[in-house]
Amino acid sequence: MTRLPGLRPETLDPDQAALYGTITGGPRAAGPQHFALTRDDGSLRGPFNAMLLAPGLGAALQDLGAAIRYRGALTDRCREIAILLVAARWDSDFEREAHEAVGRAAGLTDGELEGLRREDAGAFAGDEAAVARATVALLDGDLDDEAWGASSTALGAPAIFELTTLVGYYATLALQLRVFRVGA
Secondary structure (H helix, E strand, O other): OOOOOOOOHHHOOHHHHHHHHHHHHOOOOOOOOOOOOEOOOOOEOOHHHHHOOOHHHHHHHHHHHHHHHHOOOOOHHHHHHHHHHHHHHHOOHHHHHHHHHHHHHOOOOHHHHHHHHOOOOOOOOHHHHHHHHHHHHHHOOOOOHHHHHHHHHHHOHHHHHHHHHHHHHHHHHHHHHHHOOOOO
C-alpha cells in the first residue's frame, strides 16, 4: 500500500502547482503517450507525485530526468535498454511498466524485453550490447579497467557520462518508488 496518497491538483500550493504544470506540460506530456502521467483524479503517477513533496528538489530531479530522456545522445533503444536494466535490478514495477511501453515504441521486441527483465544483454549487438554490459557493470558498482576500456572504445567518454547519470537517476527513482510503496 502506498505511503503517499495522490496529491490532487486542487490541493497543491503554488510551488507544487508550478512543478505539476512543468511535469504535465513538458516533454513527457508532448507527443505520443506510452504511459499515463496522471490518474483519473489528476494526481501524478509514479515518481512524479513524490516530487511534489519538495518542489525545489523535485523540479531539479524532474529536469534531470527530462534531460536524460529528451536531450541525451544515446539512441532511444540504448536509453530504454539501460533504464529497463535498472528497473530489473531494483525490481521497480512502475519503471518496468512505463519503460517497457516506451521501449516497445523504440522497437524493442518482446524477446528483448524478457531478456532485460532477467538482466540478460545477450540479445543485443554493437552499441546496444556495449550499453547493456556497461549498465550491468554500473549496477554492480563500477566499470573496472577492462569494462572501461571496452565501453569507452565502443561508446566514448561522453556516452559513459550520460549512462552513469542515467543509471544514478533511475536508481534514485526506483529507491523513492520503493520507499513510498508506489507500484505500477
